[in-house]
Amino acid sequence: MTAPASGIEPLTTTALLRFATAGSVDDGKSTLVGRLLHDSKSVLADQLEAVEAASRNRGQEAVDLALLTDGLRAEREQGITIDVAYRYFATPRRRFILADTPGHVQYTRNMVTGASTAELAIILVDARAGVVEQTRRHAAVAALLRVPHVVLAVNKMDLVDYAEPVFARIAGEFTAYAASLGVPEVTAIPISALVGDNVVTASAAMDWYGGPTVLEHLETVPVTHDPAEDPARFPVQYVIRPQTAEHPDFRGYAGKIASGVLRVGERVVVQPSGRTSTIEKIDALGQSVELAFAPQSVTLTLADDLDISRGDLIAPAGGAAVATRDITATVCHLHDRPLTPGARVLLKHATRTVKAIVKEIPSRLTLADLSQHAEPGELVANDIGRVVIRTSEPLAMDDYAVSRTTGSFLLIDPADGSTLTAGMAGDAFAAAAAAGDDEAGAWDF
Structure with missing residues (x-):
């Protein structure tokens, strides 16, 4: 092997x-x-x-x-x-x-x-x-x-x-x-x-x-997987600042590696700010390690003192997702209250939650025969369709085809906190198109 x-x-x-x-x-x-x-x-x-x-x-x-x-x-x-x-x-x-x-x-x-x-x-x-x-x-x-x-x-x-x-x-x-x-x-x-x-x-x-x-x-059934095959993504969950006499200037970033591998000495970028630094130390279960991989929970320290907070995403400098405020995605609507264009929502992606608005709903998919219904006007419970979303702040979101973890998100009602919609960024039907079958065209939105 x-x-x-x-x-x-x-x-x-x-x-x-x-x-x-x-x-x-x-x-x-x-x-x-x-x-x-x-x-x-x-x-x-x-x-x-x-x-x-x-x-x-x-x-x-x-x-x-x-x-x-x-x-x-x-x-x-x-x-x-x-x-x-x-x-x-x-x-x-x-x-x-x-x-x-x-x-x-x-x-x-x-x-x-x-x-x-x-x-x-x-x-x-x-x-x-x-x-x-x-x-x-x-x-x-x-x-x-x-x-x-x-x-x-x-x-x-x-x-x-x-x-x-x-x-x-x-x-x-x-x-x-x-x-x-x-x-x-x-x-x-x-x-x-x-x-x-x-x-x-x-x-x-x-x-x-x-x-x-x-x-x-x-x-x-094989579930073997090399973490290095996936792009490294580390959503920051908590910033550790003990400010003790022993460690007066310590600043660590704790969280769970969503995908990929991180190594000491690796050049990384913090998104969405775009600032770069180098991984100085990785702590896993209280011990220093040279590398860590998904789905380990670790604490990172960086060589530079950057402004990093919960919700930021640390990724390799040469392999980061593009931060954007405009997201096109396939979604499944979960709530009994319909999702309509113009709806103001909260979008939760990994550890980051931002305000967003549903700009349009281009189509709804009929799963029974894979046909599409253009401009449906709304999505009701159990509907699957395409949406275009505009966020108040940039998000570093992968396509769902690249990562099921950092390519997914939730839409939340800002009034009562209920979950409205589960989303998958990018073209969720790319696999069907790549199959090259004539019937796959029904999946094109």
């Missing part, structure tokens, strides 16, 4: 994997998650007893594993997932944080929330129904959010007699559609979440399938 350019060992298969599940209502997302937790021995005894009791109270002979994730009373009463349910579990090979996201179109915004930090998305399809409108919608959201790995779980194979042609047809249709969106990788797995086929253990009923189970794929 070739050594990484940074000299830092890449993350191994024991690293944390964040993944999200999505699919249409009743496709079995919560049952799949419950099966993963149950069969991987990640459910506490008292939790399992409570679910068994709840299943009996509902007149069910078998344990309803969906109850392990559908925790809200409304979810259990309606039999659907409404909010994102986060669960942590681990196997000897890897640790996981999963987000079980709602399937109904009304809760598209919840999927955006759950998948925004995911490295893998499991999209479920009912083998009887095949690829439906909501399947395409969830694939489009995964592509929009740049989720690196997508798993197509063709569920309820027991209800179609474990027929290989059914699986092959669905897998072929979905893979072709995902390719048109620029999704880099799709792994198709035939499963029955209710019975447990190919979830944790291989299914004897589908001997024609020779691929991994869902858990095997989750444990082995």
Whole structure:
């Protein structure tokens, strides 16, 4: 194996994997998650007893594993997932944080929330129904959010007699559609979440399938990454000025490295001011180090005494983002109150929050068929569209295609502090255009 350019060992298969599940209502997302937790021995005894009791109270002979994730009373009463349910579990090979996201179109915004930090998305399809409108919608959201790995779980194979042609047809249709969106990788797995086929253990009923189970794929999907491949970005969270007798002139800048690698002696620029200096010292966990990388929390000291405060961004002098007040972005509107041109908002980017105004909304995307609606006038809850924003102060913001961390932002209501919109700077659909597929043109705004 070739050594990484940074000299830092890449993350191994024991690293944390964040993944999200999505699919249409009743496709079995919560049952799949419950099966993963149950069969991987990640459910506490008292939790399992409570679910068994709840299943009996509902007149069910078998344990309803969906109850392990559908925790809200409304979810259990309606039999659907409404909010994102986060669960942590681990196997000897890897640790996981999963987000079980709602399937109904009304809760598209919840999927955006759950998948925004995911490295893998499991999209479920009912083998009887095949690829439906909501399947395409969830694939489009995964592509929009740049989720690196997508798993197509063709569920309820027991209800179609474990027929290989059914699986092959669905897998072929979905893979072709995902390719048109620029999704880099799709792994198709035939499963029955209710019975447990190919979830944790291989299914004897589908001997024609020779691929991994869902858990095997989750444990082995590569998440190795060399931090040096990303541009270094350090949002300043706190300025440390102890002013003690021992350190009367100490000035340190504390925060979490958002991406990339920082080294002692490296020439850096502070944005948006544009002032430059050299990294004099890096402290990590109370010890001086020669280099630090994302996602470490560190304190930097610079060779020059500069005016730096919370919200400033430190980056390599030769690889900084261009600071601008005009931002064009793709957004998903999260609030029940519509977003309209002329709206005055707060824009939160990394550790910096500035005043902003929505100048225009050029278009809204219809995820069902990837068509665009020009000049929609407003974005309502769950809408995804393009916006042009003008900020009161310059921001050093990367394109979302460059960095999911420093290319994302939130729009906030200045009156009550509620989150209105999640945004992705730049052309969020560049991957589809780069795919070179004729269908990708539908993504051009």
